[in-house]
Amino acid sequence: MNHLLTKSIRVRQSPFTSKVEEAGVKAFTVYNRMLLPAVFESLADDAAHLKRAVQIWDVAGERQVEIIGPDATRLIQMSTPRDLARMKDDQCYYIPVVDHEGGMLNDPVALRLAEDRYWVSLADSDLLLYYKGLALGFGLDVKVFEPDVSPLAIQGPKSDALIARAFGEEVTKLRFFRHMPLQFEGADMVIARSGWSLQGGFEIYMNGSEHGPALWDCLFEAGKDLDVRAGCPNGVERIEGGLLSYGSDMDQSHTPFEAGLGKYVHASTKDHCLGTAALLAQGAHKREIRPVAIEGAPLLAAPVTRWPLMNKAGEPVGSISSCAYSESFKTNVAIGMVARAYWDAGTALQVQTPDDLRDAKIEEKFWAR
Amino acid sequence: MNHLLTKSIRVRQSPFTSKVEEAGVKAFTVYNRMLLPAVFESLADDAAHLKRAVQIWDVAGERQVEIIGPDATRLIQMSTPRDLARMKDDQCYYIPVVDHEGGMLNDPVALRLAEDRYWVSLADSDLLLYYKGLALGFGLDVKVFEPDVSPLAIQGPKSDALIARAFGEEVTKLRFFRHMPLQFEGADMVIARSGWSLQGGFEIYMNGSEHGPALWDCLFEAGKDLDVRAGCPNGVERIEGGLLSYGSDMDQSHTPFEAGLGKYVHASTKDHCLGTAALLAQGAHKREIRPVAIEGAPLLAAPVTRWPLMNKAGEPVGSISSCAYSESFKTNVAIGMVARAYWDAGTALQVQTPDDLRDAKIEEKFWAR
Numbered sequence: 236m237n238h239l240l241t242k243s244i245r246v247r248q249s250p251f252t253s254k255v256e257e258a259g260v261k262a263f264t265v266y267n268r269m270l271l272p273a274v275f276e277s278l279a280d281d282a283a284h285l286k287r288a289v290q291i292w293d294v295a296g297e298r299q300v301e302i303i304g305p306d307a308t309r310l311i312q313m314s315t316p317r318d319l320a321r322m323k324d325d326q327c328y329y330i331p332v333v334d335h336e337g338g339m340l341n342d343p344v345a346l347r348l349a350e351d352r353y354w355v356s357l358a359d360s361d362l363l364l365y366y367k368g369l370a371l372g373f374g375l376d377v378k379v380f381e382p383d384v385s386p387l388a389i390q391g392p393k394s395d396a397l398i399a400r401a402f403g404e405e406v407t408k409l410r411f412f413r414h415m416p417l418q419f420e421g422a423d424m425v426i427a428r429s430g431w432s433l434q435g436g437f438e439i440y441m442n443g444s445e446h447g448p449a450l451w452d453c454l455f456e457a458g459k460d461l462d463v464r465a466g467c468p469n470g471v472e473r474i475e476g477g478l479l480s481y482g483s484d485m486d487q488s489h490t491p492f493e494a495g496l497g498k499y500v501h502a503s504t505k506d507h508c509l510g511t512a513a514l515l516a517q518g519a520h521k522r523e524i525r526p527v528a529i530e531g532a533p534l535l536a537a538p539v540t541r542w543p544l545m546n547k548a549g550e551p552v553g554s555i556s557s558c559a560y561s562e563s564f565k566t567n568v569a570i571g572m573v574a575r576a577y578w579d580a581g582t583a584l585q586v587q588t589p590d591d592l593r594d595a596k597i598e599e600k601f602w603a604r
Numbered sequence: 605m606n607h608l609l610t611k612s613i614r615v616r617q618s619p620f621t622s623k624v625e626e627a628g629v630k631a632f633t634v635y636n637r638m639l640l641p642a643v644f645e646s647l648a649d650d651a652a653h654l655k656r657a658v659q660i661w662d663v664a665g666e667r668q669v670e671i672i673g674p675d676a677t678r679l680i681q682m683s684t685p686r687d688l689a690r691m692k693d694d695q696c697y698y699i700p701v702v703d704h705e706g707g708m709l710n711d712p713v714a715l716r717l718a719e720d721r722y723w724v725s726l727a728d729s730d731l732l733l734y735y736k737g738l739a740l741g742f743g744l745d746v747k748v749f750e751p752d753v754s755p756l757a758i759q760g761p762k763s764d765a766l767i768a769r770a771f772g773e774e775v776t777k778l779r780f781f782r783h784m785p786l787q788f789e790g791a792d793m794v795i796a797r798s799g800w801s802l803q804g805g806f807e808i809y810m811n812g813s814e815h816g817p818a819l820w821d822c823l824f825e826a827g828k829d830l831d832v833r834a835g836c837p838n839g840v841e842r843i844e845g846g847l848l849s850y851g852s853d854m855d856q857s858h859t860p861f862e863a864g865l866g867k868y869v870h871a872s873t874k875d876h877c878l879g880t881a882a883l884l885a886q887g888a889h890k891r892e893i894r895p896v897a898i899e900g901a902p903l904l905a906a907p908v909t910r911w912p913l914m915n916k917a918g919e920p921v922g923s924i925s926s927c928a929y930s931e932s933f934k935t936n937v938a939i940g941m942v943a944r945a946y947w948d949a950g951t952a953l954q955v956q957t958p959d960d961l962r963d964a965k966i967e968e969k970f971w972a973r
Contacts, residue, residue: 239609243852243906368734368739
């Protein structure tokens with residue numbers, strides 16, 4: 236059963252909540268203390284539509300941390316082992332953020348807006364408080380705050396067509412993980428080619444909550460004959476594509492290596508990122524995220540606690556953190572944290588779901604990759 | 605309408621979730637990314653029962669930050685303008701936590717367990733990340749982490765009777781906001797006379813999630829003939845008593861003075877707390893939290909955004925952040941942030957609810973105080 240969620244100011248409405256309610260949202264999750272739509276028709280129908288048309292997603296729950304000032308780059312580099320030295324003013328970087336022991340605190344996308352100005356677009360943790368603490372403690376010359384900026388995503392194969400109509404062909408020349416200015420109702424916004432799906436698309440960093448309903452309507456008007464619908468990050472499509480959910484698939488107890496993000500750990504940051512030295516000193520990591528296919532009938536309930544993974548002798552070798560049935564790949568697709576001795580593709584394992592013991596197999600790669 | 609909440613690992617179960625589901629919980633909220641029960645029978649029935657009997661509350665969402673090490677006191681004092689100099693090893697302190705500008709980051713209860721060891725029992729924000737950032741930046745000799753500790757509250761006039769049966773008369777000698785060790789199933793736990801109601805009671809800081817079901821059952825067994833029920837922080841009772849909800853009634857944009865917590869701002873901390881100097885320099889604050897009675901028929905839907913407060917000329921003078929109908933006091937009880945010129949008791953105002961414009965009045969004090 237799903238739970239009922241009571242209303243309060245503390246669990247914030249987004250600037251688009253009234254619109255997603257009008258569009259028939261069936262359930263929410265809570266993300267950075269804000270309502271985030273989770274289902275419209277059904278996970279399967281939402282996934283199928285996302286893959287053939289275009290959807291508008293209220294992802295305002297990806298709250299921004301604005302960091303501005305002469306030490307802005309220094310502060311962000313303290314928090315991530317990814318080397319920011321060559322980052323351009325129109326780039327977005329996916330950055331694992333770690334503490335001094337290498338434990339992951341978030342996996343945001345950082346937008347560099349200027350040499351001394353960034354928006355850090357958060358996964359689900361109050362990273363603003365970490366940046367505030369670091370800035371105060373190291374005496375950095377920066378201002379750290381949450382601006383009134385709410386991302387709205389346009390995702391799906393018809394995203395370019397929709398954006399061209401709404402804002403002109405020029406915008407569709409944006410390369411992946413690049414951003415550019417966008418004017419709407421006289422306000423200075425930012426649009427990036429990005430988003431938490433593998434179907435392509437854009438994210439508009441809407442500047443000013445008051446523009447929410449008009450921006451939503453503008454995109455639906457432009458997409459009328461493109462079968463545009465309200466959607467949201469999809470629990471099936473994101474597993475097929477190996478997009479990780481911070482707080483579910485990894486948390487403070489995992490390093491970027493364990494989260495499969497080792498390519499973002501750059502030794503060049505060892506004197507700048509507070510966690511790099513610890514990460515480099517840890518030696519070979521003993522577990523890592525892997526795609527796992529789970530056999531048998533469709534598993535329709537997502538894990539609410541990690542499902543144990545065992546080898547054929549029944550010994551614990553890891554756990555499953557996300558799982559859904561994929562209509563596209565005709566199997567239960569899952570994300571697991573798996574011990575080194577068992578993480579090779581093809582390894583046969585068993586998983587204890589709440590209902591039964593199932594056969595499972597480590598995949599070579601995520602299905603949609 | 606209430607919303608449906610989808611399940612995931614990211615929105616965490618508590619060690620008591622299975623028990624509150626068995627007990628018939630009707631709705632949850634999400635607190636520190638954990639399920640927090642919000643209603644069992646109805647707000648009114650839950651409030652009435654709380655005032656006459658005893659309830660067991662799953663408040664595991666009040667996650668703990670453990671701070672241990674020689675600089676533990678120094679770190680916590682950096683974050684709060686309340687002077688900790690005389691805090692004893694068995695005391696709990698309610699501490700407004702502020703940044704360097706005096707903006708409130710949380711309003712936890714800190715438990716001093718030893719000279720160099722604290723649990724900070726959080727309201728709804730990741731204060732752990734702030735403490736981590738400060739500790740790293742200032743180079744403090746502390747460890748900061750979330751222990752596997754989950755508070756379970758016993759609240760209501762029959763709390764002492766229940767606790768005496770479960771753990772002996774000795775425990776009922778605890779004074780308000782003092783704590784003592786408690787053994788359960790061989791584990792070292794802590795019990796405090798505290799809790800987020802005005803009905804009296806205790807909070808058990810359960811050490812080890814595995815003890816959840818047994819501790820729950822033990823308390824229900826002890827309270828069988830005391831009319832013990834599952835309950836939760838009650839949206840009516842807490843407004844009657846003026847208990848503030850961080851994230852609803854105040855947030856980073858408010859100072860402790862504005863939140864009515866000026867008595868916790870001690871000038872003696874100006875060289876130790878990072879925010880005290882700014883708070884003292886700000887001069888007279890221009891708005892403050894006040895109890896507000898709202899006339900007319902019972903208001904049954906809590907605010908999801910702040911309701912505007914106007915003077916008789918229709919000019920904005922503040923906003924309402926929490927509201928409920930009180931059966932005990934036969935009025936709509938509310939918490940408002942009110943401009944200085946209008947905050948005197950007896951001032952007549954108007955409030956714009958989602959449905960209508962109502963007359964409202966500033967009260968002398970919170971109803972149950």
